[in-house]
Amino acid sequence: MLKKLMTGAAVLALSTTAAAADALDTIAERGKIVVGVKADYAPWGMRDAAGNLVGMEHDMIDDFVKRVSAELGKPIELEKIVVVASNRMEFLAQGQVDMFIATMSNKADRREVVGIVQPDYYSSGVAVLAHKDSGIDGWESLDGKKICGTQGAWYNKDYGLKNGAEVMAFAGVPEIEKAVLDGRCVGWIYDDSAFIPRLTNEPEKWADYAIATPTVADAPWGAAVSLDEVDGRLGKLLSAAIIDWHKSGWLIEQEAKWKIPPTAWLAMMNKACIAGEKICNDAYDD
Numbered sequence: 001m002l003k004k005l006m007t008g009a010a011v012l013a014l015s016t017t018a019a020a021a022d023a024l025d026t027i028a029e030r031g032k033i034v035v036g037v038k039a040d041y042a043p044w045g046m047r048d049a050a051g052n053l054v055g056m057e058h059d060m061i062d063d064f065v066k067r068v069s070a071e072l073g074k075p076i077e078l079e080k081i082v083v084v085a086s087n088r089m090e091f092l093a094q095g096q097v098d099m100f101i102a103t104m105s106n107k108a109d110r111r112e113v114v115g116i117v118q119p120d121y122y123s124s125g126v127a128v129l130a131h132k133d134s135g136i137d138g139w140e141s142l143d144g145k146k147i148c149g150t151q152g153a154w155y156n157k158d159y160g161l162k163n164g165a166e167v168m169a170f171a172g173v174p175e176i177e178k179a180v181l182d183g184r185c186v187g188w189i190y191d192d193s194a195f196i197p198r199l200t201n202e203p204e205k206w207a208d209y210a211i212a213t214p215t216v217a218d219a220p221w222g223a224a225v226s227l228d229e230v231d232g233r234l235g236k237l238l239s240a241a242i243i244d245w246h247k248s249g250w251l252i253e254q255e256a257k258w259k260i261p262p263t264a265w266l267a268m269m270n271k272a273c274i275a276g277e278k279i280c281n282d283a284y285d286d
Contacts, residue, residue, distance in 0.1 A: 023098055023225065023234040028072045035061050036083040036091050036100030040173035043197055043258040044103055044122075053080055056258045057101045060121070060223075063250075064101075064241050071237055084172055086152030089113050092224060099225045099238065103191070106222035107154070111284070115230025117239045118284050119273075120220030121251065123265040124193035126155045130212035134186035139163050139213050148176045148185035159216065160189050181205075187212065196261050220265070239282035246280060247273040 027033045037053060038045030045055040061078065069076045081097050088102045092114050105124070106116050128147060130136040136145060143164030149156040151169045160167040168185055170176045173194070180188050188195075192215045198206050223242065225235045245251045246269045255262060273280040 022232050023229045024068070024072065024232075024237070027068065027076060027098060027234075028074065031074070032077040032079055033065060033068055033099070034079045034081060034097045035065075036088050036097040036102050037061065037080045038084070038102045039082045040084065041103045041194060042173075043260060044193075053082070056254045056260070057103065059254055059257075060101055060241075060245070060251075063245075064238065067237060067241050071233075084152075085150050086171065089224075092226060095226070099223065099229075099234065101223045103221060104224065105219035107219065110222075110224075113227070114224040115227045115235055116222035116224050116284070117230060117235050117242065118222075118282050119239070119242055119246065119269070119280050120222045121242050121245065122193070122221040123218060123263065124191040124221065125215035125218035126159055126189065127192040127195065127211050127215045128187045128189050128213040129180075129195045129198075129206075129209050130187035131183075132208050132210060134212070136187050136212040139216070142187070142213075145187060146185050147187040147189050148179050149189045150176065153190075155189060155217065165189070180209075193260075193263075197259065200261055201259055218265075236282060243273055243280055243282065246270055 037058060039047055039053055043055050044057045045053065048054045065076055065078045081091065083091055083097070083100060083102050088100050088104060089110060091097050092100055101121070104110065106120050110116060128136060128142065134145065135141060139159060140163060142160065146166045146168060147160060149160060149167045149169050150173070151171050156167045156169060167189065168179065170179065176188060179185050192211065195211055199209070223238055225238060229235045249270055252262070252266050252270060255266060269280065278285065
């Protein structure tokens with residue numbers, strides 16, 4: 001009986017230790033956090049002339065790693081793994097990354113796969129950037145038109161195919177840009193947040209293009225950890241960082257730094273977080 005009790009106590013101790021271990025413990029042990037990032041979505045995530053990964057989201061990640069280091073009381077290195085829309089959730093669910101900040105809109109089906117922390121950090125809607133001679137002047141005018149899109153994007157079907165468009169899907173933004181500028185597509189269905197900086201900062205390159213549809217399905221962007229960490233220490237630390245970024249106005253400063261036209265959504269979130277409104281809480285609420 002004593003032997004059985006001792007064995008049971010040992011098993012309980014081991015299970016308790018395993019249960020107590022979480023993502024931050026793992027990160028502390030390896031001395032490194034692995035983050036999924038975008039390299040195809042300027043100016044949120046891109047490569048500079050030297051090939052370095054830079055952008056607004058990369059600045060967010062750099063700041064968060066400092067917070068993780070402070071929380072753990074030791075320097076934590078950062079390893080970035082480039083993801084695209086079609087694999088970012090898969091990489092996180094499979095444990096290839098600890099988290100990601102990768103231009104992902106916060107949608108119900110995605111919250112079933114990965115742990116999207118609250119509050120959201122940015123927002124965008126869906127629109128079509130089209131050649132001025134394309135004949136596209138609204139969503140219904142997509143019927144019979146060949147447009148480019150991103151593999152895995154939900155709006156290819158909901159706003160492209162359902163309006164009669166022929167959608168050519170590509171893995172990354174560089175491939176789409178080339179196809180559009182080469183004339184293989186007359187339009188590009190994507191986030192309006194990606195079009196505005198291009199039209200503003202590269203007017204000569206995009207002189208023959210304009211946003212040709214109303215912006216629809218405005219959706220905030222969420223940073224994500226694994227499902228079992230969304231209410232854990234890593235998830236709550238990331239939530240606290242985002243709340244602070246909103247409250248301090250740091251995200252608005254980042255918009256200006258990366259020459260992104262000011263958005264009403266960030267200004268709204270800044271005021272909401274300063275006022276302590278519910279939308280700035282760290283728990284999801286419909």
